[in-house]
Amino acid sequence: MKRLALWQDKCMDGQLLPLGLWQLFRLRQLDGEALLRGTGLFATDLQHPGLRxxxxQLCALLSNARKLWPGDDLAFLLGQHWLPSQSGALTNGLLCAPDLxxxxxxxxxxHWLSQPWLRPTRWHQDDHSHWQLQLDLGLQTHHQFLLELALSTLTATAKRLSPQPLHFHIQLPYPAPAHPHHYWKYLGPEVQFGAAMTRISLPRVELQRPLPGADLAGFQLAWRQCRQRLQAEPWQRGLxxxxxxRLERPQHxxxxxxxxxxxxxxxxxxxxxxxxxxxxxFQPLQDQARLGQALYLLSIQGAANADVARQLQFADGGNFRRSFKRWTGLLPSQFSRLT
Known part of the structure; x- marks a missing residue:
């Protein structure tokens, strides 16, 4: 059984986000020494292919980067360059994929090989596919930054692979900023703020269109290579x-x-x-698990409040409504009208 990554475990590839940040700071002629201060990392470490x-360390690095960066577009810029920076089987698999x-x-x-701080969950509803994005590895102080990085990565990669326009609909769980132009520029026009969760949706018909770079044999080879690499990893998810x-399983x-x-x-x-x-x-994690299941049951399954309360093991519908209001600021009925 793979170990669960803990706060101090060197479980992430340093050649991805840490090196990407360092290179971007050098390109903009910003203070690289200040970027690495307090992280236990040095510039020479970042050139080492085996850096973990x-x-x-990543939390300290992101804190420095966000303080030093002169603007609010850092996550979006990093996401735009994520695909070419991956290299190896992960990039090859994406470039050879038959369809989105x-x-x-x-x-x-x-995703653990690329963005291990993420916890994506996918489901289908009628003619759309949805991905709910949560965080792993306890990087909650950088919640918004890492979600924006992931969304920028996904939209930039999909647009690079597909020659036709794509219709992403993105929901973000925080208020709209005063100047949201970065969101429209990098994520597209269909961005909704103040949602209950981070979700990206795309029509299934767009996902099934053949891609110009399709190479099924190359895609299958990359899949096997990434599977072997993941199996060799000491960690495959965080605590x-x-x-x-575990808390999301119906019986638990x-x-x-x-x-x-x-x-x-x-x-x-x-x-x-x-x-x-x-x-x-523990309690906030339990609330997060229950909220995720409630959102899925209400918005995707169309379940009634009483059914959701029963499945989530609330004593009654009133307790569920009060908890949902505490989690989201909305009653379940109000949320259902927005989805």
Missing amino acids: VSPR ERALSFWGRY PAAVLA QGDALPQVAKDLATSPATLKRRLKAFGLA
């Missing part, structure tokens, strides 16, 4: 994602901390301590 960084459906499935399956995954949605700790082969005290290192606690 921990969530703690398989390209994005490939990215979702092997927060493991807790969420009401589990308390001791039950989850036992399932993860640790003690309640150790689990609390390890989550605290990520800046997390």
Whole structure:
């Protein structure tokens, strides 16, 4: 069984986001020494192909970068250049994909090799496909930045692969900024702020169009290579994602901390301590798991409040409505009218 990545574990490829940040700072002639201050990283480390960084180091690096960058477009700029910076089998698989459906499935399956701080969940509804994006590895202080990086990466990659215009609809769980032009420029015109979750949607007919660079044999080879690489990784997800995954299972949605700790082969005290290192606690993770399931049942399944309350093991519909209002600021009925 693969280990679950902890706050101090060097579980991420330093040749991706850390090196990408460093190169962008050098290109703009910004202070690279200040960028690395307090991270335990040095400029010579970033040139080493075997460099690995921990969530703690990445958190410090992002804090420095966001303070030093003269603007609010850093995440979007990084996302635009993500595909060529990947190199190797991951990029080859995307470039050889027969269609966007398989390209994005490939990215979702092997996202740990590319953006391990993400936790994407995918589902289909009628004629659209949806991806809900959450964070792993406890980088909540950079929640908005990392989500914008992921969305910029996805939209830029899809547009590069497809010669035809794509109709992305993106929902973001924070208020609209005073000057949202970066969002329209990099993510497209269909961006909705103040949503209950981060979601990107695309018509399925656009996902199924053949791509000009299609090479099925090359795609299958890249899939095998990425599978082998992922199998060789000591980690394949972080502790927060493991807790969420367990709490999202229907038979475990009401589990308390001791039950989850036992399932993860640790003690309640150790689990609390390890989550605290990520800046997390068990109850908010339990709320997050329940909210994710509630949003899916309401918006995708069209379930009634009473059915959602029962599936999420609330005592009654009133308790569910009060909890949903606390999580989202909306009653379930209000949310359903917006989706």
